[in-house]
Amino acid sequence: MSLYYVQKLLYQLNRDPHVRKRFSADRDSLLREYVLDEEERAAIAAGDIGLLYVMGVNGQILMHYSALLGQSWDEYIAAMRQGVAVHGPVRGGLYTLLEDRKR
């Protein structure tokens, strides 16, 4: 479990075109450079925005990964809600204390 490295990978993916290139061309070797457990590796590789949100990835990092995957804004919001529905409440980071205000 390393929320830090999950976020670090996505942060670098968001800002660095070279990391983006490796992410599409050579994903496995790129992911091996970060301390990730199997669930984290799979969530990133699959673009599972809902699970990444539940893991605690900051939305300011996550929304850009969502955009990179081609999701619309509504799809991004829906994916986070779906993540909570499937995997339960946010496990780490700032959002563990977040109350759902829209239901």
Add this chain to the structure above:
Amino acid sequence: MSLVFAGVCSHAPGITGRASRADPAVRDTFYAKLGELRGRLEATRPDALIVIAAEHFANFFMNNMPAYCMGMADAYEGPIEDEEWLAIKRTRVPGNADLSRRIVRTMLEDIDLAYAEEWKFDHGIMVPLHFLTPNYDLPVIPVNINCQGPPLTPLSRAYEFGRALRRACDAQPERIGIVGTGGISHWPATPNSGVINEAWDRAFLDKFVANRRAELIAYTDEETFRDAGQGGFEIRTFLAVAGATEGAKGEVLFYAPIPAFAVGCTVAQMTVQ
């Protein structure tokens, strides 16, 4: 010469990127008020604009997170985001490394801050610039206050940062404008995106434009998180502007919650005495 202008405005990426989703009448009034702030800024004939922003993991990460950082380059680039997503074209923004260096050096006599000779602007700076200096012909000096990765700098220190910035600006021969950009209440990029606590925002803005320091620094992060979301942490940028204009009051040119932009959209100016 000195500080000649001080303002604040919102910076949410939806303001440009999701423009078509907002009520056109409210949106266009908001844009017009941002244009008015631009006019007021230009009327002061600034040589440089310092943007006090709360960036969102564009340059700084938890491997080395400065509480405060000022850019010190002759040019910057932005936005870091996808150009279509933000609806702002990637461009080169002029800086002024020499002026940055003099300001940093002076501020270090009072407070601690980091500097960065490389900086990619994210929506937190690009959205304000898109409205305030859309030709990108005014040298910009970026400032970041960490409002994303706790532990965060206390509000009293954000106010103090503004005081130190004012002293440093007043010691320079250039005419300098500052714009703070952040908050107010919002839950950006979460399932609560679009929720806005208008009452909280209006109470905060009252304290801000009256520059009531004791009330401004009395907010706790626990209360802010509960009532104004994690985006509320960005009030630090407003407090820095209040510190830079200590003793002066201001005026709210525009405030309206625009859920499609996921923030209470704000334009305000503080008097520079």
